[in-house]
Amino acid sequence: MVKIVEVDNLRKEFGAVLAVKDISLEVEQGEIFGFLGPNGAGKSTTIKMLSTLLKPTSGTARLAGYNIAGQPNEVRRSIGLVFQDPSLDESLTARENLVFHAMLYGVPPKEREERMAEVLKMVDLSDRQTDVVKTYSGGMKRRLEIARGLLHYPRVLFLDEPTVGLDPQTRNHIWGYIHQLREREKITIFMTTHYMDEAENCDRIAIIDHGQIVALDTPDGLKRLVGGEVISLKTADDAEAAAAIAEKFGVQVNRDDEGLHFEIENGEEFIPKLFAELRTRIRSVSLRRPTLDDVFLKLTGHAIREEQVSGKDRMRAHVRMRRAGH
Amino acid sequence: METGGYKGYSEAKGTNRLLNNAKAVYVIWLRELIRFLREKARIVTSLIQPAVWLFIMGKGLGSSFAGPQGVDYVKFMFPGVVGMTVLFASLFSSISIVWDREFGFLKEILVAPVSRTAIVIGKALSGSTTAMLQGALVLLFAPLIGMRLSLPMVLEALGLMFLISFALASTGILIAARMESMQSFQLLMNFFVMPMFFLSGAMFPLRGLPAWMGVIARINPLAYGIDAMKSVIIGLHEFALGTDLAVIIVMAAAMITGAVALFNREG
Numbered sequence: 040m041v042k043i044v045e046v047d048n049l050r051k052e053f054g055a056v057l058a059v060k061d062i063s064l065e066v067e068q069g070e071i072f073g074f075l076g077p078n079g080a081g082k083s084t085t086i087k088m089l090s091t092l093l094k095p096t097s098g099t100a101r102l103a104g105y106n107i108a109g110q111p112n113e114v115r116r117s118i119g120l121v122f123q124d125p126s127l128d129e130s131l132t133a134r135e136n137l138v139f140h141a142m143l144y145g146v147p148p149k150e151r152e153e154r155m156a157e158v159l160k161m162v163d164l165s166d167r168q169t170d171v172v173k174t175y176s177g178g179m180k181r182r183l184e185i186a187r188g189l190l191h192y193p194r195v196l197f198l199d200e201p202t203v204g205l206d207p208q209t210r211n212h213i214w215g216y217i218h219q220l221r222e223r224e225k226i227t228i229f230m231t232t233h234y235m236d237e238a239e240n241c242d243r244i245a246i247i248d249h250g251q252i253v254a255l256d257t258p259d260g261l262k263r264l265v266g267g268e269v270i271s272l273k274t275a276d277d278a279e280a281a282a283a284i285a286e287k288f289g290v291q292v293n294r295d296d297e298g299l300h301f302e303i304e305n306g307e308e309f310i311p312k313l314f315a316e317l318r319t320r321i322r323s324v325s326l327r328r329p330t331l332d333d334v335f336l337k338l339t340g341h342a343i344r345e346e347q348v349s350g351k352d353r354m355r356a357h358v359r360m361r362r363a364g365h
Numbered sequence: 366m367e368t369g370g371y372k373g374y375s376e377a378k379g380t381n382r383l384l385n386n387a388k389a390v391y392v393i394w395l396r397e398l399i400r401f402l403r404e405k406a407r408i409v410t411s412l413i414q415p416a417v418w419l420f421i422m423g424k425g426l427g428s429s430f431a432g433p434q435g436v437d438y439v440k441f442m443f444p445g446v447v448g449m450t451v452l453f454a455s456l457f458s459s460i461s462i463v464w465d466r467e468f469g470f471l472k473e474i475l476v477a478p479v480s481r482t483a484i485v486i487g488k489a490l491s492g493s494t495t496a497m498l499q500g501a502l503v504l505l506f507a508p509l510i511g512m513r514l515s516l517p518m519v520l521e522a523l524g525l526m527f528l529i530s531f532a533l534a535s536t537g538i539l540i541a542a543r544m545e546s547m548q549s550f551q552l553l554m555n556f557f558v559m560p561m562f563f564l565s566g567a568m569f570p571l572r573g574l575p576a577w578m579g580v581i582a583r584i585n586p587l588a589y590g591i592d593a594m595k596s597v598i599i600g601l602h603e604f605a606l607g608t609d610l611a612v613i614i615v616m617a618a619a620m621i622t623g624a625v626a627l628f629n630r631e632g
Contacts, residue, residue, distance in 0.1 A: 090476055091476070092475065092476060111478075112382075112478040113478075115476060115477065115478040116478045120476050122472060124467065124468050124472070125468065125469075126468075126469060126470060126471075126472040126473040127470065127473075128396060128400070128469070128470040130399070130400045130403055130404065131396065131399060131400070135396075135399065139392045139395075139396060140473065140477075142388050142389075142391075142392050143388070143389055143392055143473075143474065143477035143478070143479055144477060144478060145381075145385050145388070145478070171403075187473075
């Protein structure tokens, strides 16, 4: 596999504040790679360094083989960026935004038209392309930004909190587009999020907290760190079943109005055993995998928290709300 | 190497790179121009302030005071009001960088494979173009105060407005490069821009002022800009037109150089 992103001991200090603490990682071509962590963990700072917007204090990184310090223009051409904050010109039409992007990235005019039609179709905005962006909904703007980020055939698409401020339905749509995109363009996607459920869409996730990577694995691999699954059970006679399970399998069973619950390693393999050994009739059984929330809590000792907001964050929240059209 | 849809526009070297940067300047300039022309409401409101100055302040003061050398006061202040429009328009256009860098289109430009120099020049050119256009609109008030402007006069004024705007827009960019929030802009307006404007000779002649004011006026670059506007429009001046132009050009060159240097150092 081709390593498309190689990060080696990247560090960023802002005065006395250590925002990113010597992180190293590799992303393979075609992966959806996620950066998961709370606000202020250093996700956006890392993306800014990788996209040459910010100079690292120390360490290096290569994107598509280009060094972020020595070859910033080559790096910039190889990546597409969708920012956390909107960066469309809302007084312009979608087309104008795209044409300007193509000009900035040196996409030849002939190819430009073809590619614009292609990316607009991909995000379902073809019929709205001559409308001024101001009239778009929050979800449409984000889709247009994704389309714009793809216009110059980047090899890595950075999505910084691509669905923040969008409603759940729109978020699902955006994810639909991202998956479709990967199929079609064989592009690598490097994204950040602080939504646990979204991180599930990634092939691999780096969990970042206080500027450090605390774990890096597939979502399933990360969840295995927690160990075991939660099984919930309803039977014809819960009391009898509880006693039997405790005796036969040596696990502690909790009983409540919903039925019986217990944690067990390899839950999937356990369920057939349960059916074979339990005499009491089973009405229903469910298995809940540990969520990434459980993983984050276990690894960091705290839940993903909302940071205290600075003036700039407030301004940011305001802009987001305004742009989302609430 | 099979790399999916990647076509790679990464061969830009030498003249190609220069061409790309020229294109970037054009994109930035064109974008601002489209915005300007599209926001009709902003154009109209930008005319309110000069109208208030001319028709209320100008006429009001003019009914009690005469301008120097027997010129009607309102006519005397007309070039100053044009200058004021250009001043605010060009400064505001470049100060918008502060906002735009964090929450707007400028961010898109900052990550594009174009040089910081191209961005600063594009921004300065677009700021001066839109400021010149706003100044040009104020020239339309001339007949209303009984002034006749000849075509050469208008052309000279336009050229001059562009030059002054370029110097001011570059100054604005230089300031914006290090400015964190829009609040600082308000502070700057009150403590720096307004005094600079009042001591530019726009509202009263610089002759016969208290000594300290005279000194400040002489080191105020805006005074030379206003003086040049006056030479062109009403034929009154304090300094030679050549001196005025030299000061403005030197200021423009110094400010744009500084802005480019500061933007290149960012990040």
